[in-house]
Amino acid sequence: MKKDPYKVVSLIYNHLMRTITYHDWAKYISDLQTFYFAKAETYLEIAAGSGKLASYLSKIFPNLVLLDLSKSMLLLIDENEKCVCADMTSLPFKSKFNFIFSTFDSINYLENKYELQKYFNEISRILSNDGVFTFDASLEKNSIKNAKRLNRKGKYRGLLYKQISNYDIDKKVHKNRFKVKLGNGEIIEEVHTQKIYDFELYFELAENSGLYVVDCFESFTFEDANSESERIQFIMKKNNA
Ligand SMILES: C[S@@+](CC[C@H](N)C(=O)[O-])C[C@H]1O[C@@H](n2cnc3c(N)ncnc32)[C@H](O)[C@@H]1O
Known part of the structure; x- marks a missing residue:
């Protein structure tokens, strides 16, 4: 799994x-x-x-x-x-x-x-x-259009977060990297990879x-x-x- x-x-x-x-x-x-x-x-x-x-x-x-x-x-x-x-x-x-x-x-x-x-x-x-x-x-057009807009940061229920978005036109892969700062100061990260077919x-x-x-x-x-x-x-x- x-x-x-x-x-x-x-x-x-x-x-x-x-x-x-x-x-x-x-x-x-x-x-x-x-x-x-x-x-x-x-x-x-x-x-x-x-x-x-x-x-x-x-x-x-x-x-x-x-x-x-x-x-x-x-x-x-x-x-x-x-x-x-x-x-x-x-x-x-x-x-x-x-x-x-x-x-x-x-x-x-x-x-x-x-x-x-x-x-x-x-x-x-x-x-x-x-x-x-x-x-x-x-x-692809959607990734090209929105990659910049998806770079954002904010705060929700005491959690600070940051999203970094990038589209690799050669690999046709759109990556969104998320960083979340927990209440205890620990920073956790996750990368979402989407393939553009x-x-x-x-x-x-x-x-x-x-x-x-x-x-x-x-x-x-x-x-x-x-x-x-x-x-x-x-x-x-x-x-x-
Ligand atoms: C962009 S979210 C969309 C969620 C929901 N459909 C919505 O509109 O809010 C993508 C979802 O796909 C799920 N997902 C990603 N890979 C998957 C897989 N191989 N099998 C089932 N779900 C998957 C993620 O866990 C996530 O909940």
């Missing part, structure tokens, strides 16, 4: 994300579900983080299951939710889901295309034949796994996206042919 990727950042996560409108994000995911699989009965959120999105969606997605690799993040989730601590490249389910979703660049945490392929293989295995899988992916690779690897791209939109819209987009919402189904 990989180590907890959000042990340090979980301490300040909800503060860092305070400007994100999870309510609108949940509405978008719910609109996708209504459009692509209104009759879905089984739901899985992958890389659910601190459960912000689920706090809206679990009201409309019955028996929603939340999965994340970080135990520290899962501990932030309301105890009434159904949580599973696991790696998205090795999903611990035998039963199938009708609607699987993942948000906020979580797929970019997969370090290389072999991991990405494993993830799609696992999705294909646990997605029902008529199921829908949707996720957003960050493309080419637009076309998602299509290729999905197909290898028996999935296909039904649509891909500019995030939060129903407008077609392309390789020049910043963040893309993919909608995939199983190729049952």
Whole structure:
């Protein structure tokens, strides 16, 4: 099992994300579900983080299951939710889901295309034949645009924190280094590495796994996206042919 990727950042996560409108994000995911699989009965959120999105969606997605690799993040989730601590490249389910979703660049945490392929293989295995899988992916334009803005520091619940963000255009790797100073003066650090994959690779690897791209939109819209987009919402189904 990989180590907890959000042990340090979980301490300040909800503060860092305070400007994100999870309510609108949940509405978008719910609109996708209504459009692509209104009759879905089984739901899985992958890389659910601190459960912000689920706090809206679990009201409309019955028996929603939340999965994340970080135990520290899962501990932030309301105890009434159904949580599973696991790696998205090795999903611990035998039963199938009708609607699987993942948000906020979580797929970019997969370090290389072999991991990405494993993830799609696992999705294909646990997605029902008529199921829908949707996720957003960050493309290079997003990293180039936002790397500077993500250099920030602040204070939250007595904890001083600093984020240093850098995009390596040759390696196509976006690193965010977080430093948090605890109350006792100790400084703890965590580096988040996100791999920026080419637009076309998602299509290729999905197909290898028996999935296909039904649509891909500019995030939060129903407008077609392309390789020049910043963040893309993919909608995939199983190729049952
Ligand atoms: C940017 S956060 C997004 C969290 C949440 N979806 C949100 O919108 O707030 C990325 C999440 O991916 C999780 N993660 C990273 N690698 C993972 C893996 N291999 N399997 C499952 N979860 C993973 C992290 O623990 C973290 O909670």
